[in-house]
Amino acid sequence: MSQPKFVPGSLDHAIFTRKSVRAFTNKPVPKELLKAIVESACRAPSGTNTQPWRVYALEGDAKNGLVNEVCKIHDAMAKDPEIAKEYTDSYDYYPQKWISPFIDRRRQNGWSLYGLLGIDKTQRDKMHEQQQRNFKFFDAPVGLVFTLNTVMGRGSLLDYGMFIQTLMLAARGVGLSTCPQAAWLAFSKIVLSHIKAGPDEMLVCAMSLGYEDETALVNTFETPREGVDTVLSWV
Ligand SMILES: Cc1cc2nc3c(=O)[nH]c(=O)nc-3n(C[C@H](O)[C@H](O)[C@H](O)COP(=O)(O)O)c2cc1C
Structure with a gap:
C-alpha cells in the first residue's frame, strides 16, 4: 500500500501505520505505558459521557491460563463440531445473513491472508492452527478484554468503537501494535469467568497488544480500502 509520507509522531502517522498485527515479539509492555494508553483511550467521546468501557489486561499466567483453556476447547471443536453448539457469540457482531458487498470483502480478506501464508481451503489442519493463533493472542505479551454492562444500549457499542480505535492509535503513537479480535466472542463464557466479570x-x-514481530510473514499482510468516492456522497 502506498502511504502518504506523514511526520513521525503525528496523528496521521499513527492512523496510517496502524494495522492488525498477528505476530508479536516477547518484549514486555511496561505497566505504566499500558496505563497511559488506556488513559488516552478514556478521552474518547461517549453519548452523555456514559463511558461504558471496562478493560481487563492479562499478562503472564493470567493470560496463559485463558489461552490454554480456550485452545483446548478449540481443538476439541475441530474433532467434534457438536461441541461448538455450546459456544455462541456474546452478541451479533456479524450479520446472520451475509450480502454483497460485505461478504465479498470478507472473503477477499480471509483468503488473501491465508493465501499469503500458503494455506488453501483443503488444508483444514493449517487453517485451524492459524485460526488458533487468535486464541494465543498471536503471542503478544498482553491480552486485553473489553466488556460492556448489559444494561447499556446499542449506542454504547458505537462509543466503544471510538474507545478502541483511540486506544489502538495511542498504542501506535508509542511504537506498540495491536490486533482487535472478535474471534474470542464465541468463548465469551470462558473469558468472562476467567476475568471474574460480574453477571451484568x-x-x-x-x-492482542505488544511489539510487532517485523520478521513475520503474516505482518506483511496489507488490506485495501474502497476509494473515498464509494464512501462519500455529496447531496
Ligand atoms: C472489532 C474487530 C474485530 C476483529 N477481529 C479479528 C479477529 O478476531 N482476528 C483477526 O485476525 N483480525 C480481526 N480483526 C482485524 C480485521 O480483520 C482488520 O481490521 C481488517 O482486515 C483491516 O485490516 P487492518 O486492521 O490491518 O487495517 C478485527 C477488527 C475489528 C475492528
Missing part, C-alpha cells in the same frame, strides 16, 4: 458484563471483543 458482556464481552465486546478482545485485543
